Every structure is written in structure tokens, then in C-alpha cells.
Amino acid sequence: MLITIGKVQKTHGVKGEIKIEPLTDHRSRFSGLRRVYLTSSRGESRECAVRSVRYMDGTPVLLLKGYDSPEKARELNGWLVQIPQEEAVPLPEGQYYWFELVGMEVLSEAGEKLGTIVDIFETGSNDVYVMKAGRKEVYLPATKDVIRQIDRAAKRMVIHVMEGLLD
CATH class of the missing domain: 2.40.30.60 (RimM)
Structure with missing residues (x-):
């Protein structure tokens, strides 16, 4: 690739x-x-x-x-x-290339399948991951409060579902 x-x-x-x-x-x-x-x-x-x-x-x-x-x-x-x-230049632990994240399956901390990362964009303070969940898109702020774990090998991301995040 x-x-x-x-x-x-x-x-x-x-x-x-x-x-x-x-x-x-x-x-x-x-x-x-x-x-x-x-x-x-x-x-x-x-x-x-x-x-x-x-x-x-x-x-x-x-x-x-x-x-x-x-x-x-x-x-x-x-x-x-x-x-x-x-x-590609190797990144420090905890940093990821966008191409590594797009296509990742997103799970809740309880293991519930929520969707797939389809896009990423920058904001002034942090990146935002766009998750396709059924027919809608959900914006996930790339912060430690929301993103709990990223597993490159398994192409999986675990998130904390804060109140209102999936609405």
C-alpha cells in the first residue's frame, strides 16, 4: 500500500x-x-x-x-x-497515522460493535474520527476521555461512550 x-x-x-x-x-x-x-x-x-x-x-x-x-x-x-x-517514519507510542485508523472497527468498553472509522479531520485542539454507525456518522473526538484503546494489529478501537456521544 x-x-x-x-x-x-x-x-x-x-x-x-x-x-x-x-x-x-x-x-x-x-x-x-x-x-x-x-x-x-x-x-x-x-x-x-x-x-x-x-x-x-x-x-x-x-x-x-x-x-x-x-x-x-x-x-x-x-x-x-x-x-x-x-x-513511513515510525511514530512514538500512542501516535498513529490516519491510514492506520481508517477502516478500524469501533467497540464500546462493553464490547458492543458501534461502527467503523471512515474519515478523520483536524480541529484546533484535537483530531476528530468520523465513525459510520449504520446510516449515520458520529464524530469522535480523539481525546483520552473518549478513545480508550487502539489495537493496530486487530484494526480495533475501544471508546468510552459518553452521554450524548452517539445521539
């Missing part, structure tokens, strides 16, 4: 370099890249060797093999930059 770490913004310079909008909290993760997968909005995908990576005002700038001119590199504007899931 591929995970998205950035999006091609535009070309830079005369060598065919591309500026990347990072879609990761780990901007430095671009430094060690040897290859990336690029995917267009039409679903076209290409594997590319990374010739060099540098940063310009904190923005990653990549030079890819086979894209040695601005004209050639311009074809990639808007494409997603992806890597294999196993190359």
Missing part, C-alpha cells in the same frame, strides 16, 4: 527540479528518499528514482531521474508523491 507524503507544486529552475508541498508532519523525511511513486488525478502512476533532494525555505525540492528539464517536469504538476507504507 502506498501512502501520500506530498504533492508536486511546480517546477523550479532549469534542471527539472520540482517543489513539493509536504503532506506530512515529517518534512525531513524527504531527505533519505531513493525512489517515489507519483500518481496523477487520473490514476496514472509512475515509479521514479530520486536523484537529489534539497530544501528551499523549508520546502522540499526533488530532482527525479528522467525529468531533466522544466518542460518535462511540468507534466508532474499536481501529482501526488507517495511511498510504500513500510517506509
Whole structure:
């Protein structure tokens, strides 16, 4: 499975370099890249060797093999930059990638099946997990008061059902 770490913004310079909008909290993760997968909005995908990576005002700038001119590199504007899931930066205990959470089964502390995580979004204070429960969506604040346990291996999340949470 591929995970998205950035999006091609535009070309830079005369060598065919591309500026990347990072879609990761780990901007430095671009430094060690040897290859990336690029995917267009039409679903076209290409594997590319990374010739060099540098940063310009904190923005990653990549030079890819086979894209040695601005004209050639311009074809990639808007494409997603992806890597294999196993190359993701390991997170500290208690932190999770969104792709790990989407699809998880949600259970109450009593073991009752409540639904499935279908989406996640950010707010100012915490993330919110969107749980599909039958025909409705329930917003679960990603706080210790609500989220009691996350089991990556079992793809299961246990929550504390506070009064009014499922209404």
C-alpha cells in the first residue's frame, strides 16, 4: 500500500527540479528518499528514482531521474508523491497515522460493535474520527476521555461512550 507524503507544486529552475508541498508532519523525511511513486488525478502512476533532494525555505525540492528539464517536469504538476507504507517514519507510542485508523472497527468498553472509522479531520485542539454507525456518522473526538484503546494489529478501537456521544 502506498501512502501520500506530498504533492508536486511546480517546477523550479532549469534542471527539472520540482517543489513539493509536504503532506506530512515529517518534512525531513524527504531527505533519505531513493525512489517515489507519483500518481496523477487520473490514476496514472509512475515509479521514479530520486536523484537529489534539497530544501528551499523549508520546502522540499526533488530532482527525479528522467525529468531533466522544466518542460518535462511540468507534466508532474499536481501529482501526488507517495511511498510504500513500510517506509513511513515510525511514530512514538500512542501516535498513529490516519491510514492506520481508517477502516478500524469501533467497540464500546462493553464490547458492543458501534461502527467503523471512515474519515478523520483536524480541529484546533484535537483530531476528530468520523465513525459510520449504520446510516449515520458520529464524530469522535480523539481525546483520552473518549478513545480508550487502539489495537493496530486487530484494526480495533475501544471508546468510552459518553452521554450524548452517539445521539
